[in-house]
Amino acid sequence: MSDESWDFTSFDGVGLKIHELGTGRPVILLHGLFSNAETNWIKFGHARKLASSGFRVIMPDLRAHGESDAPHDPEAYPHDVLVQDTLALIAHLGLEDYDLGGFSLGARTTAKLLVEGASPRKAILAGMGLEGLAGWERRQDFFLEAIATKDTARRGDPHWLAIQFMKSQKIDTVAAAHLLRTFSDLDADQLAGIETPVQILCGTEDRDNGDPEKLADLLPNGIRTDIPGTHMSSVTKAELGEEMAAFLTSKNNL
Template sequence: MGAGRPVVLLHGLFSSAYVNWIKFGTAKQIADAGFRVIMPDLRAHGDSAAPHDPAAYFDDVLVCDVEALIAHLGLDDYDLGGFSLGSRTTVRAVIRGMTPRRIVLGGVGLEGLAGWRNRKRFFVEAIAMAETAKRGDPHWLSIQFMKTMKIDTVAAGLLLETFADTDPSLLTVLTMPTLLVCGSEDDDNGSAESLEAVLPNARLAIVPGTHMSSVTSPEMGVAIAKFLTN
């Protein structure tokens, strides 16, 4: 969407490019600020393939997919960002050597990077309980979202096993300007303030909402567009 300097945005777990970035106007706000917004559906999400072959799910496979996309598009000067899973993928991509000019990390705190195994366990449980969980169960909303998004739970389960904890000492390589953008009621992935404290060049923007609702907030697009244009 749009034309200008490329910015690649990665959606969250069980979501899609459309739901995360297009449906609520975030991508348009960024495009209107003068950017070419590139929004892939990640493996096992949206319109992308969801293979059941375990060989298709190796460590950091989403990072490899993003690297392949950047190479395919011939991008050598670009910005990169994401929300939740997209943020984790962005961080892992930079640690592996990708060099975006600026990065955006939405809906994530230090604990969400360093303690991913605990978060992964929650989603593995949600998949297992997809047909049995009752309203009021802490997994309920995630299960309903999976069903709404028509997630292939076999592929999702395989994909979850490809994510690893990120040693906080590795975050020192994230020296580029970094925006942390997080909902005022979002602590699903830990404290954004704690992540800001360890990143060399980060600023924090708080927008209204929880982890699920903050991506619907127009303030999300405003914060990202403002950061990218400064």
């Protein structure tokens, strides 16, 4: 079972790299900020776990991440562009019966997709709590400051870990800064209207994006699942892929 990659031209001509593993029921997985499909889903075995459970795992490198294009033109970053990219990919693949999930920024994008008309059978919001889906301006400012101080910040600076991760993933910071300004907030009424069964999957030490229990309680068909780890370390745990597979293969919606 090997990872296959192919090129996709999105709605506005920007090129995205799509990674796939396995055959069977389609599930689209969206990675986190400053990450990519390899780091988030492939490296630690989560995609392989899903593929071995009967899924065709479809994993785009998001715009300005991984092997996808990272244009510097601000016009390449319209409002909620990652939502537009994912909807374009779903349409290109002709998917009507599929599952959808994401980690952190990918979870934020997944939630936005659910209120913008995407209709997966089930969805997964990993590394996400209620507060992480609103008040984006504060988080945006944090990451923009990390970009601005990437060459001057020292260990102990609150931006240090984000900067080191960004550097390790060879992020184009000009493109990333444009992308950070495209995200919009979700409010409680929008979230309460999501009827899709949703798994809220979060590390026991992860509150970077707020309270997962509050988010699960707000969603009509939300279920909270705990796994070991912090926001960063939970991605490395086998339990992430195992719990995703268990949720998606469950006969029950909840």
